[in-house]
Amino acid sequence: MAEGDMDPELARRLFEEGASLVLLGVPEGTELGIDYKSWQVGPRFRGVKMIPPGLHFLHYSSVWKDREIGPRMGLFLSLKPRQVLLAHWDAKEEDLKFSDDDDEVGRVAAGLRDLDPFLGPYPYEIMRKWVSLTDRLTFEVASGLQPLSGRVCSFSDVVPELRLPLTKDREEHNLPRNDTECQSMQEGLDRLPRMKQQAGTELRFSHIPKQTYPPGATPAQITQFSMDHSYALERLLEANYKENPLHVLGELQFAFVCFIIGNAYEAFEHWKRLLELLCRSEAAVRARSALYLGLIAVLYRQLAEIPPDFFVDIVSQQNFLTNTLQHFFQFTSGPEVDAVLRKRAEGFKAHLTKKFRWDFDVDLEDCAPVVVELPEGVTMD
Structure with missing residues (x-):
């Protein structure tokens, strides 16, 4: 990390107002990063300075004796202007232990200028990208979704x-x-x-109902709610985001960050399921235009950041992404949909078609399972 390319006025303001992470005893060679940037720890490393206030994701992987990189661990932090957080490396646990000793933190804060040569500046060039990927995610939502252990782990305990x-x-x-x-x-x-x-290490995602229809539903209603998942979506919003339904987009962003940066595969699975629920809820598309305008903006940024090797898997798994978005674009094209949402969805569809050459105009009926008529007397046993 280098300060040289940063505007001097911005550097001065971040030096005065930015937060500092003082991380003592981190072994040389450890892979450590914040938000969308990571690096290998050198012998002089003592932490990160000039961190813009707000939500951040600190992540790290220890290096074993054979120089193999260990599992990635991470946690979301909410930093205030000029705040100093102090952590010591626990060699036995291969983890950072944050100090809650106010006197110790005060002494470190008082001597921060002496530590300055050993603190790397926050990689400000990635700030715009980081904010675009987490603009719907509050620390309250993130802390409610993080494991009780406080750590997002790429490999489950x-x-x-x-x-x-x-x-x-x-x-x-x-x-x-x-x-x-x-x-x-x-x-x-x-x-x-x-x-x-292990209890306390699970990501605490919202429960997505497996049953998409209400209790006591008639066969016709079961068919309807199996095609339109709005009932299940409304139950999720009622249970988790009653005060602000738009915070479900923060959960979608949380899952994406935990997957792309935290390497947590279970977060990828939840991202897929939550996205499918949102995109296959026709009645909700008509009723909640603000939510779906936000979803388009979130997806636009996320799809621009998925690494190519992950991207192939996301698209190819039973054409998950194209099929899911095809339902969404079909729902947003109806006359009952808010005009702004309809126009924004049309533009998003055109963008994806041009950039990825995805065909969203294939008849959904063509994607249905084919019923094969067997000759009389022939069974599948």
Whole structure:
């Protein structure tokens, strides 16, 4: 990170008003970053200075003895002007431990000018991109979605669902006494204990209802709500974002950041499911134009930032993205839709068609499963 390219007036203002992260004891070679930028820690590194106030994502990966990079960990921070946060590296946990000792933090803050040569300036060139990807995400929403452990991890901490150390217990659950009892690798895999995430390490995303129709729905209503997911979307908004439904866009941004920067695959899965729910809710498109105008802006920025290797997977998985957006564009083209939203959606569709050469005009009926008529007497057994 270098200050040389920054406007002198901006540099002075950030030096005076910016926050500082003092990170002591971080091993040399550790991969550490903030927001959309990362670097390898050098021998003189003591933290980051001149950080614009607001929401940020600090992330890091320890380096093991064989120089392999460990799993990425990260956390969202809300920084105030001139705030100083102090953390020490815990070698045993390979994690940063933030100090809550006000006296210690005060001493560090008082000596900040002495630390200045060892603090790298915030990479201001990525600030515009970072803000565009998180402009709908508040710290309150982010802290409510972060794991209780306070860390977003690229690899989940897992433990056995059942702890069965005794032979008698293992026999009751059909688990082998030892490795030699398995006759094949598949048998061994099938008999491994079920695992679950360590309590407190799970991302706390909003629950997306699997049942898209209300209790007691008639067959006709079940069919209707299976095509239009507005009922399920309204339940999610009521349960999680009653005060401000637009904050669901913040959750979409949170999931995207945790996936793209935090490398958390479960966040990618939630991003897909939440996006599909939003795009396949026809009645909501008509009723909530502000929400969907915001969705277009969020998606426009996100699709511009997806790395090519991820992008292929996102599009190719059963044509997920093109099919999902095709429903959305079909819904926004109706006469009952707000005129501004309809025009914005048309422009977004044209942009995606030109940039990615996606065809949104294929009849959705062509994407339906093909029913194959079998000859009489032939079965699928």
